[in-house]
Structures are given as C-alpha cells and as structure tokens.
Amino acid sequence: MKDDNGIVLARVHDDYLYESDLKNIVPSNISHHDSIVIIRNYVNNWVKTKLMVEKAKFNLTDEQQNFEQRLEEYENSLIIYEYESKLIDQELDTSINQTELKTFYLNHVSDFELKENIVKVYYCILNKQFDSIQHIEEIFNLPDSLIIDSLDIMANIYNLNYSIDTANWIAFEDLKRIIPIETYNQDLFLKNKRFIKISDENNIYMLKFVDFKIIDDISPFSLVEKKIKDIILAKRKILLTNKVRKEIFDHAASNKDFEIYYNE
Structure with a gap:
C-alpha cells in the first residue's frame, strides 16, 4: 500500500508504519532473504506494541498515564550514572595490596563461611x-x-x-x-x-x-580473595561518589547557586 507519505507497511488505527521508518533497521550486508525476515519481525512487533499501548491507554486512568515525573527521574538517574561511571574510571584507586586484603579477611571472617x-x-x-x-x-x-x-x-x-x-x-x-x-x-x-x-x-x-x-567452616583466604577485592572496590566507589556529591553540594552552597525555602 502507498499513500502521500510513502509505502505503508502496517497500520494500527490511525498510526502508520512506513518503509522509510525502517531505513536504519536492516543492515546493508545481509541477504535479501534475511532482510525480509528482519522486516517481517519488526513489522509484527511494531503492530503488537501499538496494540498493547492502545489497550493500556484504554484501561489506565489519566493519573496512571502521567509518566512525566517518572521519566524525569529516570533521565536524571541515567545522567548521574553515566557521570559517576566516568568519574570512577578516571579517579578510583583500584590498587589493593595483600595486607589490606588479609586485614579485611581477618576482620570479617564470619562473613566467609x-x-x-x-x-x-x-x-x-x-x-x-x-x-x-x-x-x-x-x-x-x-x-x-x-x-x-x-x-x-x-x-x-x-x-x-x-x-x-x-x-x-x-x-x-x-x-x-x-x-x-x-x-x-x-x-x-x-x-x-x-x-x-x-x-x-x-x-x-x-x-x-x-x-x-566442610560447610560452615571459614573459607580459605585464597578462595575469597577476589570477592574481597570486589567488596573493597565497591566500598571505594561509594565513598568516592559520596565525596563528589558533597563537594558539588558544598560548592553550590558557597556560591549561593540554590536556596531551600522549606524549613519544617
């Protein structure tokens, strides 16, 4: 089927999927048969998704469909996660000597049964x-x-x-x-x-x-050494991100970049 906007591949109510919408979906280096399979699967999934969305909208209240706040929170979380991941890659001290590992082991032996x-x-x-x-x-x-x-x-x-x-x-x-x-x-x-x-x-x-x-004995150090490294690094990541968050907050406070009016 074809209309003024191009070749139509599928329709769900008043929503249309055009051939042009798939220009980045099919790799250029595959066979004709494989491209047909990819397009068919994509079209079927598009129709199923649209139908599910229509059904969901019909059955959800306006309040339940208000995703703006959740989307904003999700976007903020993603941005912060990407920034903190980059920060960890650049600044986290990943060197852990044997003394630190064994000290942690001895101080937490009950955790390694x-x-x-x-x-x-x-x-x-x-x-x-x-x-x-x-x-x-x-x-x-x-x-x-x-x-x-x-x-x-x-x-x-x-x-x-x-x-x-x-x-x-x-x-x-x-x-x-x-x-x-x-x-x-x-x-x-x-x-x-x-x-x-x-x-x-x-x-x-x-x-x-x-x-x-046997079970409930204390694990030998050699068996839990990697686990201890992971624990120590995880703690360092938390300390680093908390430190950076505090520095950002303190810097903004000293510059009067924000004000909090709620004082209850």
Missing part, C-alpha cells in the same frame, strides 16, 4: 587396560612430598589424566563430576577417607585427599 564442602586432592584416572595400575597405587601411598614428582613423571610418560594441583581448592560437588564418588554424607566421608580407589565400566580412579573444609 563456606556454603559447600571443598577439597584439595591428587587424582589419577586410568583405563582398566593400563598395565601399571599397581605402580600408580604405590605412588599414592607415598608421602605427599613424593607423590607430586612421582605421579608427574608417570603421567607424562604414559599421558595419563591426572591432577597434582593442591594450590587451589575444588568444590566437592565439582570433584564428583570428575571422579564418580558415591556418598550420602559428605562430611563423614571427608573426615574418614584419605585415599580412595574406585572403578566403573572403563576406568579406575585413584584419589588422595590433601586437605578439606
């Missing part, structure tokens, strides 16, 4: 056809100080699936996705198991617990 059981482990996953299973098990019975080098050597020779990373904690539930551990009481299991050897249809799994912490 574990919500899940965590462990440090050595493990190795062996195909049942592997011919040195007994030797690997002997390695797991060595003192911890010898396991790492011995297992690392064997794993590299035979390209084994293993882990000797005891610098990082792993959630027990995540470990169960690697090793098919079955237990109905994780706390009791962790307190009573040091080495486990289990198997399934294809593999044999060997695992040695180096350390563990």
